[in-house]
Amino acid sequence: MxxxxxxxxxxxxxxxxxxxxxxxxxxxxxxxxxxxxxxxxxxxxxxxxxxxxxxxxxxxxxxxxxxxxxxxxxxNEVEHKKVVLKHQKTLVQNIDNESPDFLVEMDEFREKLMAAINTLAVREREVFLLSRVEKKTYKEISEMTGLTVKAIERRMSKALRELREQLGKEIKV
Amino acid sequence: MAEHYETDETFLARWIEGKLSDEERMAFEKTEAFKEFELINKQAQLLSAPSIDAEAAFQKVKSKLQEEKPTKVRSLRRWFAVAASVVLLLGLGYLFTATQTHTTAIGATQTIALQDGIEIHLNSGSSITHKRFFWSLDKEVDLEGEAYFVIEKGNDFAVNTSKGQVTVLGTEFNIKDRGVFQVKCYEGKVSFTADDTDVGTILTQGEQLLIEKDKQIEESTFEAQAPSWRNGISNFEEQPLYLVLEELTYLYPITFESSTVDTDRLFTGSFTHNDLETALKTTLIPMGIRYEITSTGNTIILSEK
Structure with missing residues (x-):
């Protein structure tokens, strides 16, 4: 029983x-x-x-x-607005011990990353943010959204490709 | 050459979760794009959503629930409870007080069988009222007119009349509560208690009591197997004529115009319930009374010969 x-x-x-x-x-x-x-x-x-x-x-x-x-x-709510994200500054400073130039560059990059995230379609944006910011596994995201893990993986991959397309030229490797 | 991350639509997702095979991962790490993806991934993980005050939200939700519950949900329930109680009380009241009345028309008789072997034969122009429910707890009837009762032994049965209460314990008896009040016991034992006394008059088989108008109770004996009206005949022994005329009006749909006739004279005899013409002849002619039936057929005009 x-x-x-x-x-x-x-x-x-x-x-x-x-x-x-x-x-x-x-x-x-x-x-x-x-x-x-x-x-x-x-x-x-x-x-x-x-x-x-x-x-x-x-x-x-x-x-x-x-x-x-x-x-x-x-x-039922139609309007989709831009997501405003915060930057966890303290964490960054602890991890990275880079030159001031680099830090300024990274700050700029994050601004652009946030802007790029907001250009994603909502379906990719939510999956990307749940995975990267909320650190949810695909299985957890699947439970939340009611989508299959496979669908989540497709959206996640697409989000990454689109972000790279927009940001690739900004990245000096 | 097209890279895996471009052709395999779950490749990047699997890389994020560390699910690529060593071979796939090593090949991927050699590409130009890898460093860009890695930077995006690293930096994205350093972002966070605006902070959410879950505790404040919790308090807000709780207070909303508090507001809604007593005013809406609970009060409605309370009203339902009140309404249900009222319905229940009315229902119970109805159960305990509801009555059923059987009435016979002029010239008609009816037999009513109640629970516990109680049979009531109602003469014409009479009515009997009893409780609709819980009959066995309170075996009492109200009688107007005349009825013959057959009561199985063991029943604590009572009949309320205009003159008093007749109580029995298994018997057959007739009560006539019209112009004259008469109780006749055909079998067993009955007790009559007048409304204004506490002392009962006990009648056994073949005994009857009579109250004429507001006179005292007269007891006497009679010989009969069952009241004559049960056989479609009304019997009178030295009864004033007005009682005979009254009896006729219970059995036939007629009224008498008798102002010029002395109706106090005594009558002994009987009349049938089946034929008005014969009934009038057998009662009026021996008394030396002439009668005329009006054109409507409802009024009989009496006059001395």
Missing amino acids: SEKEPSICEEKNYNTLFHDYYESATKYIYYKCGDLQQAEDIVQNVFIKLWKLCATISFSKAKAYIYRACNNLFL
Whole structure:
């Protein structure tokens, strides 16, 4: 006999789901729409809905439900904006001990990289950012988007080729 | 020569995840493009999304849920509960108080069989009312008019009349509650308790009691197997004529115009329930009364010969 699943209607379990998936789901939607406020609203609405439907959704299906519901809500919102990304400066300085010239060059390069990312189609942009920025595996991205791993790999490869096409001439090797 | 990363549509994705074979990877690392891809990959990994305050969002969602629940979800549930209780109470009230009435028209009789072997034969122009549900808990009927009761032994049965209550324990008896009040016991034992007394009058087989107008209770005996009305005949022994006329109006759809006639005279005899003409002849002619039926057929005008 299978173990009885925890109920989402129990506040403790609901809170766990919120803390586990809120941020991740919000970033996912942000990478699609480029509007953080909109992304937060969508995900918050999904979590409100999740509480109301707590009796009808099993705990193990909650993760899939959250991403799918976010995605569905987002499809209704038409506008796609540019994603604004931050640069983790501290990390860079610790890793690299390069010349000031190089650092300036890299700063410029990252600006161009961000611009290039925003020229990607949304379907490639979201996969690329989930993989590179959120460090999700293709399998995890597949669970979030409902696409196959193969489809994720195709989008990822295409994103990389397009980014190189735009940035190749900027890179002095 | 076309490179793998251009022809194989998952090649770069696999490189990112470190899933290329050593051979593929070494060949790829020798290409011009490799360094560009590697720079893109490295730099992209140093980017991050704007920070998200999950705790603030959590509080926001919680407060929204708090707002919605008591006002919408709960109050609606409470109203449902109130409505359901009212319906339930009304339903229970209905169960306990609902009654059923059987009424016979002029000239018609009806037999009503109730649970626990109680049979009520209702004479014409009479009605009986009993509880619709939980009959066995409260075997009581309200009677107007005349009825013959056949009650199986072991029943605690009562009949409420305009003069008082008749209670029984397995018997056959007739109650007539019209101009005259009469209880006749055909079998077993019945008890009559007038409304204004606590003392019951007990009747056994062949005993009857009579209350004429507001007079005292008169007890007497009779000989009969069943009341005559059950055989389609009304019997009278030294009864005032007005009672006979009244009885006729219960059995036939007629009224009498009798203002010029002395209706206090006593009558002994019987009339049939099946034929108005015969019934009028057998009751009125021996009394020396003439009768005329009006053109509508509903009013009988009486006069002295």
